[in-house]
Amino acid sequence: MSARRLPEPLAHVPWGVLGLVVAIGLFGQVVLYSAAGGSLRPWAWSQGIRFFVLLAGALALSRVPERMWKAAALPAYGIILLALIAVEALGEVSGGSRRWLDLGFIRLQPSEFMKPAIVLACARFYDILPPSEIRRFGAIWPAALLIGLPAAFVMLQPDLGTGLMICMGGVTVMFLSGIPVRLFVGGGLAAVVTIPLAINFLLHDYQRNRILIFLNPESDPLGTGYHISQSKIAIGSGGIWGKGFLQGTQSHLDYLPEGHTDFVFATMAEEWGLVGGCLLILAFLLVIRWGIEVGQRAEGRFARLTAAGLATTIFFYVAINLMMVMGLAPVVGIPLPLVSFGSSAQLTVLLCLGILMSIDRQTRKKSGF
Amino acid sequence: MKRTGRIVTEATQAYSFSRRAWLLGGAQAGVGLLLAGRMAWLSVAQNAKYNLLSESNRVNATLVPPRRGWIIDRHGLPIANNRTDFRVDILPDRLPKPERERVLALLTKLLQLTPEDLERIRIDLDRAAGFQPVQIAEKLDWDRFAAVSVRLPELPGVQPTRGFARHYPAGAAVAHLTGYVGAPTAEQYRATHDALLVTPGFKLGKDGLEKTLEPMLRGKPGARRAEVTARGKLVAELATKPDVPGRNARLTIDVGLQEYAARRLGTNSGSAVVIDCRTGEMLCMVSMPAYDPNSFSDGISHLEWEMLSKNDHVPLMNKVTQGLYPPGSTVKPMHALALMENGVSPDERVFCSGALRVGTGVFHCHKRGGHGPLDMRNAVAQSCDIYFYEMIRRLGYDKVAPIARDLGLGQKFELPFTTQRYGTVPDSAWKLGKYKRPWTVADSLNASIGQGYVLTNPLQLAVMVARIASGRALVPSILADHVHRDAPALPFQSENLQVAREAMWKVVNGGGTGAAARLLVPGLSLAGKTGTAQVRRITMAERRVGVLKNAQLPFKLRDHALLVCFAPVENPRYAAAVVLEHNGHTVRTLDTPYIGRDILTYLLDRDRALATLAEVEPTWGGDIATRMAAEEAAYRTAHSPPPAAAATKTDAVVPSDAPAVEEATALANRTQAALSPDTPGPSVAEDGTTERSTDE
Structure with missing residues (x-):
């Protein structure tokens, strides 16, 4: 970035990654335009407006100094945790699981905010923890508690996907903080043992079904496996170059369910093919790499852990969604950020980007002058 | 945990972070590659398979039963011919059980079915093998046929068709000569798995000359192809393959x-x-x-x-x-x-x-x-x-x-x-x-x-x-x-x-x-x-x-x-x-x-x-x-x-x-x-x- 001649507020904007994010967002709107059968309504237009409003918000957030995030990390975590409990207590029943908190003027999904909040909270915890304590037990159980509480409430809702993302976001920060690797190896082995038990005893019927059908989608081609089968058909029939803009049959003839939300990638892949898909994956990877690099450059433990953690949160969004759409993971209801129609994920990811840019700005300021 | 001799300082921690962050980044890139590879597998290696599936989703091909060859007498007069037939069938597969009585009630009103007809339809629906269409009514006049056609959205599984029906102008006088035609049996379908046999309106010779001359009289079915949505709504009619009518059989009979x-x-x-x-x-x-x-x-x-x-x-x-x-x-x-x-x-x-x-x-x-x-x-x-x-x-x-x-x-x-x-x-x-x-x-x-x-x-x-x-x-x-x-x-x-x-x-x-x-x-x-x-x-x-x-x-x-x-x-x-x-x-x-x-x-x-x-x-x-x-x-x-x-x-x-x-x-x-x-x-x-x- 040779932007030294620009005025100060603009000089510290990471133009490259901003361009990528805008490109992904605009491409998402193009896909939504096609998913609506070649129409801005009902999705592309509102998604576009929201995208630019939220992007402006993210740029505004990038002006918030890092210490503010540090100070807000634990209180914000606490508030969101309370909100989660509130959802459990008085949340509106919606779609078989309680996720929304209706405040009258806005419907909030507190679990969505918990995804960045858990990263901030864990980062703050390891920031506070003296370096010498890192290899002690005291470095583990508070973090485990920080992660376990919200994850438990979210899974109670029940929202398996989000619960898993909260866990993985927190665990990523734990990993980055320097906790002995063998704990993760042991934890991984424990997971291998416990996951089948959990599937059998802890999950709701519909969740267990989704997992069983994920393992053998053809067993139920017209039921729950329908989503995966049709999504694979959409991607597979797209070929290398795709069927062409507005030419997707799976999406336009309604064979692909949720073609504008969770399965938007399949809608895209059918029309843009392997090329479109790889470019989109590459764009996401570049954004995530930038996030990790922000962490590498950052000074201070909190900033480093936060940046890498948030980048990984974005990664988890993309990876889980794509694995689900391509039949590599069960259908868990994680949208593709910036592309899928819907406000929550968009809000979360742009919030993550805002915080990342804020950390980046801080770093540049120090190094640039 | 004190057994580790390493002293962790802020500097070593930063170093450890850096290493682990790169590791994480590498893992993420690896997952990205995996996803790209998976996508290539689906869209390149298995492209043909999924294209076929996508086409079979998109295109709904219905066979058109071939027009049956006539049986004519020595002077060319028809002994068995075909006349236009408006008919209505139900595909048991597509009629959900809870909807059944509502659909039958509506059909009764539209087609003026008798209680005898209804009883027969219920029996046939119970016995139907799913793939076998059940006849509701045939030889309908245009008004009743149209009445059903316009209300199709309310009638899941109901299928109105315009086809041909066998007609023997001389009636009983030629019964033992020509035999007659009828819907194929489930066994016949199981034996050949010929989709034509389960096409509504298709009939084959059951007895007499209709049976023995079947290969000559049958002809080859056409296909009506249409683009349809997942809910079965017609989007566009595609090119239709015409049927090849069966050959006429000329008899020495006057x-x-x-x-x-x-x-x-x-x-x-x-x-x-x-x-x-x-x-x-x-x-x-x-x-x-x-x-x-x-x-x-x-x-x-x-x-x-x-x-x-x-x-x-x-x-x-x-x-x-x-x-x-x-x-x-x-x-x-x-x-x-x-x-x-x-x-x-x-x-x-x-x-x-x-x-x-x-x-x-x-x-x-x-x-x-x-x-x-x-x-x-x-x-x-x-x-x-x-x-x-x-x-x-x-x-x-x-x-x-x-x-x-x-x-x-x-x-x-x-x-x-x-x-x-x-x-x-x-x-x-x-x-x-x-x-x-x-x-x-x-x-x-x-x-x-x-x-x-x-x-x-x-x-x-x-x-x-x-x-x-x-x-x-x-x-x-x-x-x-x-x-x-x-x-x-x-x-x-x-x-x-x-x-x-x-x-x-x-x-x-x-x-x-x-x-x-x-x-x-x-x-x-x-x-x-x-x-x-x-x-x-x-x-x-x-x-x-x-x-x-x-x-x-x-x-x-x-x-x-x-x-x-x-x-x-x-x-x-x-x-x-x-x-x-x-x-x-x-x-x-x-x-x-x-x-x-x-x-x-x-x-x-x-x-x-x-x-x-x-x-x-x-x-x-x-x-x-x-x-x-x-x-x-x-x-x-x-x-x-x-x-x-x-x-x-x-x-x-x-x-x-x-x-x-x-x-x-x-x-x-x-x-x-x-x-x-x-x-x-x-x-x-x-x-x-x-x-x-x-x-x-």
């Missing part, structure tokens, strides 16, 4: 004659065959009463089936090829020929005293007082039994049987019908093989007047008379492109054949027993031979008190009435056989001589034949359709069926295989065995048969 003969048989349970004496072409082949192939093709109700099965006139049997009867005196011209071929002079006389003693028994002539001295021509003309008893007693039946076979009796003919029964021309070897008993004189005597072991079907009788009339070994044919022209001459003296023909002329025109058959067409004459075949024993005791009149007997015990004839005598052109089961010669206009005469008159002077029919038909209750409707109404009233019995029997037994037909044939065999003189008990004399004059 459909006008066929219909005339069917009507002329009236209320009889009988059959009539006419053969062209020059080529062997079958001009008509009628078996009455019959079912209506039009209603069979729609799927008939249990009630109709039951009514047809229980009818003692066996409407389900094609009597021409499946009915076996003792030929009675109709074989006498043939026996005369056999005698001459074995050296008997036609002028040699036999004295008929009314009875002939053979061994311990007495054989009677049908004329109690006897005919006096008779030569061969007069013996045939008067149908004298004693002449043939005496002559064939001298000759032995083993000399006669080969000639009977040469004339077509007991012979199999290659005809496109699934079931044919060929009867028996007995001789000593046959009897020894079958009953392990030697041939007796009484056997010869019984066979000499066409009784005893002799059994023939009406087609064979027609071939016999056609061969006598033409002097050639004609082979009957029914497909216009399989006519056996240029049949060789029979290995008989032409003078002998001429004597047999003259004798037959005398039967009708020379004061013989068949005078009623005299042709009324000026300048042309008809030759023939009547016959009566007894189906019961007449005991000595009965003979003493007077043989019971047929009118006094129950239907099943009455004599069969037969006639073989040909015309014109001078240059034989048409030969016919008429066989009436249990007719008993009770009503003159319904007896063989008049019927035979009128059928041949139709070919020689159509207007005269039609005028006669117009005169006599009202006396027995009108034409075929009128009588069948009246019969069904009466049966329905008498049996007031529960609705279930009126439900369609979609996989009804094919008439040729119906139990009723089996039974009728078994009866012929039982009668034969019962009348055979070998059964222990009364003397042969009591087994002698009588010939009542057919012209009393």
Whole structure:
């Protein structure tokens, strides 16, 4: 970035990654335009407006100094945790699981905010923890508690996907903080043992079904496996170059369910093919790499852990969604950020980007002058 | 945790972070590669598979049943054709159970379905194999068809189609000729997995020519392709592949004659065959009463089936090829020929005293007082039994049987019908093989007047008379492109054949027993031979008190009435056989001589034949359709069926295989065995048969 001649507020904007994010967002709107059968309504237009409003918000957030995030990390975590409990207590029943908190003027999904909040909270915890304590037990159980509480409430809702993302976001920060690797190896082995038990005893019927059908989608081609089968058909029939803009049959003839939300990638892949898909994956990877690099450059433990953690949160969004759409993971209801129609994920990811840019700005300021 | 000696400082922590962050980044890049690889696998390696799946999602191809080839008569007139048909079906797969009653209620309103229809549809839906469409209604008028079509969104699984339905303009008159068509059975589908078999509206031949000519008549289906949404909404019609209609099958039948003969048989349970004496072409082949192939093709109700099965006139049997009867005196011209071929002079006389003693028994002539001295021509003309008893007693039946076979009796003919029964021309070897008993004189005597072991079907009788009339070994044919022209001459003296023909002329025109058959067409004459075949024993005791009149007997015990004839005598052109089961010669206009005469008159002077029919038909209750409707109404009233019995029997037994037909044939065999003189008990004399004059 040779932007030294620009005025100060603009000089510290990471133009490259901003361009990528805008490109992904605009491409998402193009896909939504096609998913609506070649129409801005009902999705592309509102998604576009929201995208630019939220992007402006993210740029505004990038002006918030890092210490503010540090100070807000634990209180914000606490508030969101309370909100989660509130959802459990008085949340509106919606779609078989309680996720929304209706405040009258806005419907909030507190679990969505918990995804960045858990990263901030864990980062703050390891920031506070003296370096010498890192290899002690005291470095583990508070973090485990920080992660376990919200994850438990979210899974109670029940929202398996989000619960898993909260866990993985927190665990990523734990990993980055320097906790002995063998704990993760042991934890991984424990997971291998416990996951089948959990599937059998802890999950709701519909969740267990989704997992069983994920393992053998053809067993139920017209039921729950329908989503995966049709999504694979959409991607597979797209070929290398795709069927062409507005030419997707799976999406336009309604064979692909949720073609504008969770399965938007399949809608895209059918029309843009392997090329479109790889470019989109590459764009996401570049954004995530930038996030990790922000962490590498950052000074201070909190900033480093936060940046890498948030980048990984974005990664988890993309990876889980794509694995689900391509039949590599069960259908868990994680949208593709910036592309899928819907406000929550968009809000979360742009919030993550805002915080990342804020950390980046801080770093540049120090190094640039 | 204190055992680790490493001292963790902020610097080492930053270093550890950096390493682990790169590791994390690398892992993320790895997952990215994995995803790209997975996507490439789906969209490149498996592209063909998924393209196919996507296309089969997008394109909904419905087969269009091919138009069935027509069956046409020798002049090109339709015997079976197709007419436009508006029909409505349900695909059980696509009709969710909870919706069923609502959909049926709406359909009832739109199509004015009767409770009987509804009951049948429910039964069919319960039994349906999912892939098999259930017929709601066919032959709909446009208004009702359109009413369903516009409300389709409310009617899941309901499928209105415009197609073709088989139509037999002559109705029952051609039933046993054409057979009928019907929906394929689940077994047929399982055997071939041909999607055409489960296409609504597709029907295949179930019996008769429709069945045997199926490969020729079927054709190749077309396909209607449409782009549809996941909810089945039509987006666009794609290119339609037209069907290839089946080929027409041209028959040797004259459909006008066929219909005339069917009507002329009236209320009889009988059959009539006419053969062209020059080529062997079958001009008509009628078996009455019959079912209506039009209603069979729609799927008939249990009630109709039951009514047809229980009818003692066996409407389900094609009597021409499946009915076996003792030929009675109709074989006498043939026996005369056999005698001459074995050296008997036609002028040699036999004295008929009314009875002939053979061994311990007495054989009677049908004329109690006897005919006096008779030569061969007069013996045939008067149908004298004693002449043939005496002559064939001298000759032995083993000399006669080969000639009977040469004339077509007991012979199999290659005809496109699934079931044919060929009867028996007995001789000593046959009897020894079958009953392990030697041939007796009484056997010869019984066979000499066409009784005893002799059994023939009406087609064979027609071939016999056609061969006598033409002097050639004609082979009957029914497909216009399989006519056996240029049949060789029979290995008989032409003078002998001429004597047999003259004798037959005398039967009708020379004061013989068949005078009623005299042709009324000026300048042309008809030759023939009547016959009566007894189906019961007449005991000595009965003979003493007077043989019971047929009118006094129950239907099943009455004599069969037969006639073989040909015309014109001078240059034989048409030969016919008429066989009436249990007719008993009770009503003159319904007896063989008049019927035979009128059928041949139709070919020689159509207007005269039609005028006669117009005169006599009202006396027995009108034409075929009128009588069948009246019969069904009466049966329905008498049996007031529960609705279930009126439900369609979609996989009804094919008439040729119906139990009723089996039974009728078994009866012929039982009668034969019962009348055979070998059964222990009364003397042969009591087994002698009588010939009542057919012209009393």
